[in-house]
Amino acid sequence: MFKLKHLLVLALWLCSLTLSAQKSSKVYGIIIKGAHVIDPKNNIDEVMDVALNDGRVALIAKNINADQATQVVDAAGMYVAPGLIDIHSRLGYTLPDGYTFRVGVTTIVDAGDSDYESFANFKKQIIDRSTTRVLSFLNIKGGDYKGGANEKGTGDKIASESAKLALANKEIVGFKVDFVGPDWSPVDRGVEAGNIAKMPIMLDGGRNHPYPSLKDLFTKHMRPGDIYTHTYTIIEDINARDMIVDQQTALIKPSFPEAQKRGIIFDVGHGSAFRYSNAIPAMKAGFFPNTISTDLSAGSTNAFMKDMMNVMSKFLTMGMSLKDVVKASTWSPAKAIKREELGHLSPGATADLVVFSLREGKFGFYETAGYKMTGNKKFECEMTIKGGRIVYDLNGIASPLNNFFREGNQFRW
Template structure:
């Protein structure tokens, strides 16, 4: 048994925010209340002055396994996730080969069972992620895909997208969408504007995202399918999503820590480490995303954890891949840039990283209750730390060297301590 003593327990589902003890036994939460210390416990965690919350859930990670494991693999990705306070992650399908068949899906899920945290996966919407022919949604659902996504590649064919949403609705699966029309992307990863000009590249227009968001919000309204707009980067996109939700569409949206923390200006200093799809955009866009988080238009915070090797990120900017790691800095970036600034309460922030992500894919997790699985994170919201090293195989983060608030002290998954801050 493990006793967590005197922590500030915040549960976004029930609204609990109280100094309590939590008793863990046989992988589950055996009790919530007040308990005396005794020798009966294998471990007593002193959590006074710290927050005890549901284990974080990230619905958007790239663990590069199979096929690109020099960047990351399921084991290293899971360790990075645990260090960041995550107890559940959802892998995207753009591996090599892609997760467009039960065999590859089974490989990911079986290897995930060996990890310290819960590793789930979506399956591809189209075969080979080519945007031409739909995968067998029913077969993939039976093989335990929890959703569908061609993340990394937009689905340009509107009729195919319409058919995909109709079929996904029939199967009860959510589709998560990467929204960038390549017709308006001259150079991916950097916003089209004065910064792209200064860097001597064409850049990607915000219009590339806005057009596809508007289309897919309209299709979601028509088909009544559940759609998640991934890594929203544009203020106008937020407005389209807000309107679709008002009209009754089952549209969800996620924001990444990089898009609410940085702008295109950071690419002038961070260069390739700030190159990401969709790009970091203007301060107006960043503020628009925060407004979307505040009013509930954007229900989820997800990292889009995208590891790349040092060699790849050291290439000239037009040849370096887009993407950045994010699992180990996400909680602290949210506390630093959303909670401490007064944009979100701690409970609202945590809801977007626990209960809401679980709801998107219909998972019975993301909350604290007696009898439920003991997936918890314990962190110190006031502890300041410097971003220096990672459990991930990769270190392509624009936040290296920054001091952030909010330090993960323990991550507990299925009743086991899978991460402990020993510094």
């Protein structure tokens, strides 16, 4: 019995030495094998392996030895891209993790649900409690978001206080102006804050009849790098804003491509009022969005928008190339919000990635006016990696299988 006991101890000791030696021989935490990598910043568009370690991209190469990784992802026949960045959402006080990781979004920007008075509470309730990286466009008008007439009266104090807060909080990426008219003074207050903080504004505007001149807006009030969202929106019931396309002639209005050449960033901001009658003629005329975003809310996820990958699928169906759709969902939004450490797979970059498939079949993509496009390809998220950790795995393509969800119950509050 004594000898058997010692033999068991020796066997366990030898086993622990073997496991320790195996662990020390591992160079990488995760290797993704055999996927088609699309990284627009670095002009990569081919089948490569991707190695991650310590929350960073470690190596992209044609063939990386799988034995060097603790965990291997078999992504043959799939695509790998930087984690998606949705720069227009309306989170309110809803935690985003249930909406983001399952469609490859690792960074989401709330567009105006907090201002300089309420941001501290938004940070505590949403930013600090989310595994998704949550950033914020600070509402420039003051007071909790109410819209409408509440946004007409902005002043110097709001601009200066908002800028001061933005400079003190890395989660703030700019200022949201939800404009109602009749003039552009609220935009000017947003720009004032933007000039102080050296940040962009995001404008959701034009709610006045008659419409104020968008040409004046683009040339005299907005700056290169400022963001015009809801580019393809029509709100017919209140005749709320000017449109990118003349609905009678189906011709794009020249002020839009002129502004884009000048450096204004045009964002999709799909929401519940996106219209093909704006998007299709504009794209046929060669006008494509700079950034793709959802305007995510409880209503839009159950209506025509659904999620980030559904919006991306719409633009793929309308003729935007796969590489350009990925760019408008990764590197371009990263630049727009001046977070250039995100949105790419350069060695040393934050290891935020999405593994996706392009499903083939017959898919319907529809919108609020009842128009439907039929496409034969659709984005489907296979895996999401945030900061080097697998946070979503649709079909268990990681080996060994992921244990993130058992470690501390990250998604329970």
